[in-house]
Amino acid sequence: MSTAAATWRSSTASLRRVPDWAWAVFFVALAILYPYILDQLMTAPDDLLDASIQTLGYIIMALGLNIVVGFAGLLDLGYVAFYAIGAFVIGWLGSQQFPNVNGGKGIHILTPVESAFGRAFPGIHINYFIVIFIAAIFTAFWGAILGAPTLRLRGDYLAIVTLAFGEIVPRVFENATSGIFGIGSTDFSNGRQGITPIDKINFPWTDKAFNYPLELKPVYYVGLGMVLFVIFFNRRLRDSRLGRAWIAVREDEVAAAAMGVNLVRTKLWAYAIGAALGGFSGVFLATYNNTVNVDQFEFGFSVFILAMVIIGGMGNIWGVILGAIALSIFNRYGLKQLNGVPDTVGLDFDVTSINFGIFGFFLLAMMVLRPEGFLPSSRRRLELHEVEFDESPDHLGTETGDAQLYEVRHE
């Protein structure tokens, strides 16, 4: 046992000697070569590649939620709202949803104007690479709108407000087939049918659109590019003045405010940037899935993304990515493997139908057994175990953790 532990320790120590940039190069190279590796390994890699492309979208969302939950320590239970808003932005700006604009000729910006048969596409068609940034800005705006009045609230109230927001947004979209709240008569969402098809991705310099689902590699690389961009963005952000302010607010709001951190502005940026990434990814997933449908935007999805952040390790970018990959692959393939389990205990049901229950169980088990996640950020782990550290006998003289549960109220 002890020799095994020693070997393990020495092997991790030698792993630590590998510089960070070498790891980065290794993983990026692996991600770039991944589709070709799959080609070599299996005869029909498309299913796994398809799952991987979805995973890329989830990674971006998990990284976005990580900014809110992991960095700033605010619980957001309505993250799906930003996915929905982002998806509807591409639904509006990249489909035939509004056939009457511009006198039926449509608006085309850096997208193919005519179909193969020479007919102009009606509706608004803006290039994907422009729409992702429009959507990011638009969702950031909504994130700020949600955040601005609610950030005075305590953590649990804030969580419920975000949850309510996450419930309202899909319902508004679902019912906005003839104006919103009875005002106007534009069809914004096509109701339960949803908006489909969505324009295929094309590069701004060519009219030739991608040909997925037949050819998946180009989409994979677009998604990978977006993920790498988001990782870079997140890392720079975390170490920036704003990122340090988030962590300070998370650890102790009062102390942070006393040190001159503007609480409201700091939290608002966390909400806005987290939301922007949700929208960013929403555009990608909606385009790839070729549909924007309100059925996708349920509370369970928010919890799915939250579970990725919690299981991977709140606050740690690499942990969150790991959590996103693990959960989305588990959701796609792992659950099917478990289908034999109910039979063995004499029950008969489909495990995939209770996937959210299983994610709920993961959340529960993780929070009770290992709240810092599998790949924790060292700082977050210390916070989450603060009480234990404080109460351990070799750590004298600090206050106990009671203040955590019953907060001191100001009269």
Added chain:
Amino acid sequence: MEAASIPETPSGARQPSRSPLTVVSDNILWILLAVALVVYFVQDPKQTLDDVKTGLSNGTIWALIALGYTLVYGIIELINFAHGEVFMIGSFVAVSLWQSLGVTADNAIVGIVLAILLALVASMLASGVLNVMIERVAYKPLRNAPKLAPLITAIGMSFILQNVGLLWRPTPDSSPDLIGSQKDYFTVFGVAIEHSDVFAFVVTVPLLIALVWFVGQTRYGKAMRATAQDPDAARLMGINVDRTISLTFLLGGLLAGAAGVIYALYNGTIQFNQGFTAGLIAFTAAVMGGIGNLKGAVVGGLIIGVIQSISDTHFGQVWTPAVVFAILILIMVFKPQGLFGEETREG
């Protein structure tokens, strides 16, 4: 009324002198709601009275669930997110009991009354015990963790239970119409009071009286109030805080179970996801009344019920959930202490 509410802060809060203008702006939400009600009443008195009646009956269900939120929040400042699912399980237990006993509306009146009483007892016990178990598994290990931790386990628990419900009844199921719920009982001001309305109040009112008595008059209730005020001091005074917290969860669960039975008979259909929406609505009610305040939870539940039925009539049923959640956000943002709650830090 002090006896019936779990006080949030021990000492009397400073009451700054208030000008009429601030009184109006502080209570703008209630004033707007009241004005809307009056306008609708003037436009169509009969329809509005009918809405109010439906809303109040429905509101008893939200009130019973909201009490569970408020009791638990008052004592450990935790939003028991799985509470809606406890209510759902209550409904399921009742309907399963009736189905397995083969009770229908054709049975003799004595049999029906017995079946309903039996279902009430069974559902309340099942929900109460379930709620205590939830506390043991999901919240107790995290007493000293940061506040977000038990909230996350609460969500996890909620999803687990919802999927248990999904396995139990994958599709919506109808409850036997034991009380002849659509039949008119009597008519007041042209508003037909149906059997289901009477039933809702006949079950709810005794439970509320029992609860007020329990919290206000018994030793256990005293222990609850003491624990809510200051758990450490309560512990020093010899109160078993862990047991008191369990008791609180038990009480909340009992009420949710009763709400489940009313819901099953009142609505006629039950389904696995009824708890999620009901939980959010009831939570809105608890916040509206001032979380931690028993009277507030009941009044909030009734108000939310009325808002819902009025919104059903005037905006259409599809918009009602959005209306309720929007009200939740508005209250949380502008009036987080609710109708009867005391000023809190963010108030």
